[in-house]
Amino acid sequence: MTPRIVVTTPIPEPAAELLRTAGGELWISQEGGSLPTERLHEVAQGAHAIVANLRDRVDAELVEAAGEQLRVVANIAVGYDNVDVPALAERNVQVTNTPGVLTDATADLAFALLLMVTRRLGEGERLIRDRQPWSFELSFMLGSGLRDKLLGLIGFGQIGQAMARRARASGMRIAYAARNRVSAEVEAEFDAVYLSRSELLERADVVSLHCPLTSETRGMIDAHALRAMRADAFLVNTSRGQVVDESALVTALRQGWIAGAALDVFEREPEVAEGLLELDNAVLIPHLGSATVETRTEMASLAARNVLAVLAGRPALTPVWPNRTGG
Structure with missing residues (x-):
């Protein structure tokens, strides 16, 4: 042949x-x-x-x-x-x-997004590039620290676990929701708590998505899920854009249902929902998870x-x- x-x-x-x-x-x-x-x-x-x-x-x-x-x-x-x-x-x-082969690169980027959204880094860079006036003050552009905060991972495969390692190094606690519970040895490695998806959404300070796109996960983060999250919580998505209902996310960010979101993937790539582009509490990057x-x-x-x-x-x-x- x-x-x-x-x-x-x-x-x-x-x-x-x-x-x-x-x-x-x-x-x-x-x-x-x-x-x-x-x-x-x-x-x-x-x-x-x-x-x-x-x-x-x-x-x-x-x-x-x-x-x-x-x-x-x-x-x-x-x-x-x-x-x-x-x-x-x-x-x-x-x-x-x-x-x-892309586990570490994607986990690096997911953790970078977590830092960007919790510390308002994109917002801060835009302020500088727009040449807006600013000065150091104790109350200026305050973000959220990570130590002792709960990272809730939806999906706990290779990338989810690599994300957990990075979060543990920053003092975060780990919880996960997945179709199948991992072994006791893996849970012990991360001191990770297994939760139902609904419990995780209610309790996590940061929800990070690491699940495949399936009929079960398509549109999983909808208005109901976003309403279940805490008002001071953040959403990070490096999985597939269609896991998140972007119109519901725009509403959640505008109405203060959650504090912020960081997205590497989008529902209709390369199109980005217009409402997201207008929001300072949304960090948006163009599908760079494996881009090294x-x-x-x-x-x-x-x-x-x-x-x-x-x-x-x-x-x-x-x-x-x-x-x-x-x-």
Whole structure:
């Protein structure tokens, strides 16, 4: 077999070099941004492997456009809510993702957002850049400290636990809500308390989201959830934008239901709800969770190694479905 590999977005050169070792044809998009659906289906024709990004809709229609020879779709992301996994499984197409390699980068950014929103750092920088007058006073732009505050993590996987380590180093207490309770050993490591989601929302000083986007979590942080939070609490989201109902969040921030929110992801990326842009108690950054040179290079390289493994008839390194060889 002479493989055709399609990469839907520009990737770091080390990852591209890995893919070249497969021989055959390597097509890497240089078109910038996400490919429109029609164009994505066009370039996928004849592909044995597709390296996709989280903006690509990978579904039965894409597989049909590619053809029966398609064997693997390697998603350059931990989450794979953009992939219709059952549809690909039905057509015997392997799906892989890139867990683990972005854990620290995302946790670093989540903790940075926590600091930005609790200490009003974005607001302070805007004041300086706008050349507004200011002077040091004891009551000037006071934020909230972290020591002895309760960090409530919704989702306690690799990234949630990495976030907990950073928070513990700053003297925070840890609680978590998750679909499955972790082991007693992991709870002991963080001195973490397991709570129901409703209890966590009511008690936490900071709620940080580290859950995948599923039918259960879509819109999970809605008006009811925001009303349940304390008026002096903060929300941090580095998971998926659709977990939060942005219109409800705008109301919550305007009405003082919560003290502030820091978002790396948005409900309709790259669009940001207009109301959020007007609010000083909202910290907004453009999906930078894994955006370090090292992390993005390793994510793309892991996707490439998954492709090479499946095309060679070996098990994928990080399969989403199924845990099988590529043969």
